[in-house]
Amino acid sequence: MIEIQYIFELFGTVVFAISGALAADERQKHDWFGITCFAFITAIGGGTLRDLFLNSYPLVWIADMNVIYAVFAGIFLAGIFYRYFSKLRTTLMLFDTLGIALFTIVGLEKAQSLGANDFISVMMGMFTAVMGGVLRDILINKTPTIFVEEIYATACIAGGIIYLVLDSFGVDRNINFIVSGAMIAIIRIITVKFNLSLPKFYK
Amino acid sequence: MIEIQYIFELFGTVVFAISGALAADERQKHDWFGITCFAFITAIGGGTLRDLFLNSYPLVWIADMNVIYAVFAGIFLAGIFYRYFSKLRTTLMLFDTLGIALFTIVGLEKAQSLGANDFISVMMGMFTAVMGGVLRDILINKTPTIFVEEIYATACIAGGIIYLVLDSFGVDRNINFIVSGAMIAIIRIITVKFNLSLPKFYK
C-alpha cells in the first residue's frame, strides 16, 4: 500500500506539472524555461513550503529524483497534448482535483508524522495542495484564484477534517485515505458544476 | 512582566489580523477563506520569515495555538465591526502602529537571543513588524505600501536602534521595551499626521 501511495504521489506531481505548464501559458507566451519553472513551482511549491515550515529536511524533490522525473513527464505531456488538453478543460479540472485530493491527505499525514497538532495538520494538508498554484499565480502576476473564486481550498480543509474525524473513530488508514480524498474531489466537482461559492465577507 | 509581554504579543497578533482582513477587502470582494488567509499572513508572516532566516523552530504559530486563536479573534472582530472600523481609519492606523511597535521589539529581542549581531537584530525586528503586510500586498497584487509611501519601516528601524543604544547604556529591559516601542509609535504617528516621507532616491 505504501507503494501504491507513492505512485499516487508521483501521479499527483505529474498532474500538477501539466496544470502548471498550461496555466502559465494561458496568460503569456512563455519559452521552455518559463514553462519548466511554472510546472515545477505548481508541482512542488506546496510541499516545499510545508517542509520549510515544519523543518523537514531534505526537501522531497531534493532527496528523490523521481519527483523531478515526474515533473518533466508532466511538462512533456503538456507539450505533446497541448491542443487536446486545452480543449478538454473539464478533463484538466478533474486531474487537478485528483491532485489536490491526494496532496491534501499526503501533506496532512506528513505533518502529523512530524508531530503537528490537528489544526496545523489540516492547514498543512491544504497548503501542500494549494500553495504551488498560489506561488505560480504570484509569479504570473495575477491574484491567486483561490482568493477570488470557488471553494477550492475549503474542499481541502473539509477533506482534512473528515480524515481526522474518521481517524479518531479508528477507521483503517488506507480506507480513510481513499474516503477523505474522494470527499475532497466530490466537494470540488459539485461546487464547480453548480458554480457554488463561499459567502462574501462583507455584503 | 514576561506574561504582560506575551499578552502584548497576542494583542499585536489580533490587531494585525484585523488590519489584514480589512486591507484585503479594500481591493476586492473576498470570501471568508480569502479573508482568513490575509489575516493569517499579515499577523504571522513577518515572524515566520524571521524564524526561517534564523533557523528557529518550531515556528511560533505551530508551537502555540494561542497565536492561532488570536488571529481568529481578529477576523471575528473585523467581521463584526467592519463598518465601524472602516469609518475609523485613524483608529485602525493607531492599532496597526501599536502592532508594529510591539512586533519590532519582540522580533529584535528574539534575534538577539538567537545570537544575531546588532545589525541583523534591528533588521529582524523590522522584518517581524512589516513583512506580514508586504506578503499580503504581494498576494493581493499591489506594490507593497512600504516601498511607495510613508516612513513605515524606517520607524521600526529607528526604534530598534534606540532599543540597542538604551540597552548599551544599561537601561532596564522592561523600561527599554516601553520607551523604544513608544518611539516607533510616535515617529509613525507624527509622519502620518504631517504627511512626511523619506527623500526620493533620485530627483
Place this chain on the structure above:
Amino acid sequence: MIEIQYIFELFGTVVFAISGALAADERQKHDWFGITCFAFITAIGGGTLRDLFLNSYPLVWIADMNVIYAVFAGIFLAGIFYRYFSKLRTTLMLFDTLGIALFTIVGLEKAQSLGANDFISVMMGMFTAVMGGVLRDILINKTPTIFVEEIYATACIAGGIIYLVLDSFGVDRNINFIVSGAMIAIIRIITVKFNLSLPKFYK
C-alpha cells in the same frame, strides 16, 4: 585562490546591489528605504533561497557582515553614479552578467559541498544567480523578466552543466571555475547582442 573567490563573491554582491537599486527605480520613484530593500533582495535573495532549500545555516548574510557592507557599497555607487549607469545600460548588463556567472558557480559548488546531486546542484547554481532578480520583480509587481525574455537562466544552467562535465574530466577546480563562468558570460552576451531567445512553448 579561496580569497580571490571570496573577493569575487563580494564583487558579485556589489554588482547585484547596483542592479537591484537601478532596476527598482526604472518603474517608480522609490525612497531610500525602498531602494535599500531592492538592492538587498537582488543581491542576497538567490543565495538565501538556496540555503533555505538546502537547510544550510546560518545564512551567508547573517554570518558575514562583509556581505552587508558589499550591498551598501552597491547602493552608494548606484546613488552616486546614477546618471552615468543609466546611460550605460551595456556596462550595467556586463556587470550583471559577471554577477550571474560568479553566483552560478559559487551556488553550484555550495550545493555540491552540502551533498546535493548533479541535477540539484545545477538548479541551485541557477537559483543563486537568478532568484534575487525574480524576487525583486515580484515585489515591484511585474512578471519576472526571466519568464518572458532572453536566455538568462538558461545560460546559468548551461554553465553549470559545463562545470560538471569538466569536473568529471578531472579539470582543475580553479580553471574550471573560470572556464565555466566565462561560458555563462559569453552565452549571455551573445544572446543579448544577437537578440536570441528560446523557442516558445506553443506556436
